[in-house]
Amino acid sequence: MQAFTVLEGFAAPLDRANVDTDQIIPKQYLKSIKRTGFGDYLFDAWRFTDPGKIGMTPNERSLNREFTLNQPQYQGASVLLARDNFGCGSSREHAVWALQEYGFRAVIAPSFADIFFGNCFKNGVLPIALETEIVDQLFAQVAEGLQLRVDLAAQTVTVLGADSVFAFAVDPALKQKMLSGMDDIDMTLAERTLIETFESQHRQRQPWLFRD
């Protein structure tokens, strides 16, 4: 996994609550057996006015000029500014893969859906929950060009060129994992003996759970 330490970049706004993962990456693109190739289809039904299909490039599509991510000032943004309950619905990790490949390394919102939130940390994309008032403030400034510095070690979001610094909370274990880019499976397998011991006791307690 790509480590996350400090990110400096522009923010782009998506001013809708309850954005679900079907919107982030629609189902017709989930047929791939790879982890890559999803960025071109991020927010597909909002970014384009035609129904796309797997394999089409953005150049072959009809752009929705009104959609914020298509506006010139937000090109190259690496922080997505969003609303409550971002990433709800389907567990598809493809949603995070699409955001990441498009260029987003962090999402700021007042709240996130659980499965999406966890999926972000598996891929080096940082979900940052800030209070609604602060998110409102950032939305108010974003059109003029909002340049942010996200420092995971310090747990701060700084608005560059202004004095505002916002602190955010993050689970210490997830933070460490993101900072180091450590492999989850390696970490867990380091506790192999613990798992094996538990498993044999569990088998004794509930033998019907084991078909082997």
Add this chain to the structure above:
Amino acid sequence: MAQTLYDKIWQAHDVGQRADGNSLLYIDLQLLHEVTSPQAFEGLQLAERPLWRVNANLATPDHNVPTTDRDKGFAGITDEIALAQVVTLDDNCKKFGVQQFEINDPRQGIVHVVGPEQGATLPGMTIVCGDSHTSTHGAFAALAQGIGTSEVEHVMATQCLVQNKAKNFAINVSGSLAPGVTAKDLVLAIIGRLGTAGATGHTIEYRGAAIRELSMEARMTLCNMAIEAGARAGLVAVDDTTIDYIAGRPFAPKGEQWDQAVAYWRTLVSDDDAEFDQILDIDASQVAPQVTWGTSPEMVSGVDQQVPDPQSMSDSVQAESARLALDYMGLQPHQPITDIKLDRIFIGSCTNARIEDLRAAAAVIGNGHVANNIKQALVVPGSGLVKAQAEKEGLAQVFIDAGFEWRAAGCSMCLGMNPDQLGNGEHCASTSNRNFEGRQGYGGRTHLVSPAMAAAAAVAGHFVDVREIS
């Protein structure tokens, strides 16, 4: 200390808490399907890791499979990209030795229908699947959660999930559902009250007299949509209904082990004085048949209501969401729900494609016929075995005589990954679980309802109050 049902299952699977507060949670069963597993299998192979416990996995293709031409097996899949995904699952299962109900196996079906049907889903288990509707299995007092593909790979390699314990949410349902009102209506009404994020960070336990009266299939419908209220898992405590349902199923324990298991399962209830972090009380007798009018399951009304007016909503974010939703849905504020004209009907999905769902729909249809304005009415059974049972009971013939298309098992139009999709702007009465924009097809407009309501709407051509039929 008094424990909730969730506390008990968690404790029985807690391998150990790390210094950082997270726990390693042991997983008893992982269900696999073609869409969220290929990258996980690939990851295992690249790292040259084996499956931790092969027999803890069970697979079936469901999301992508066509619901026609199934006797042709792979050759029935005309979409080459979909075919590659289904074949990849098959290859991976063979390579790793995972049991799979293949595309033309009569036991194939939607993974959340198949698990319980086979008795692979058992009380007190921890179950995961790369699918958010894994919560369905909570009907059996199993802690069942949807996970992302990285976690699928993690469970494959370690048999564990790294997790923080969730909070406890009690939904107490008193009274009885009125005739014609189902678990689907109840859960939609609950989501309407809680909102789509109302139970985020919690495990829901559905409790109370109304829940005790529900069949296992109805409880599965209820737990299936826990995720639509933001909860990763929903639970119902064990009772006779649970145990009677499991007895004799192919994967269920037998003989002495059965008695031993049942004795343990009987303990899978919350202690009387257990404390919950949040509580919601609902009177089942007050629940009307529900219809969603918007693009999120929380945007729901009784069938006897009108489409709401965003201008009358006090919360500005909610009002803006409703305005966008009505625009997408092509609906007007104050329009009676029963005036919504429909183009297609979909009876299926992991929410409502079990035999009782098909019985309820067929009973409403009777000798009726699909209305002229309905372009297509689909019935997609949840599994090959449900299909066979419905054919045996004569239900399939009721649907066919009424003008429905009788299909083979799969996820089908719930998410439209296969050819079963809505056209742009079309309204669909659907027994599925999500009415998100484009979910059932590009520009499609989904109205979530119960099977009985979908059947009644098919015959009328628009929504009708199923309580007024019969």
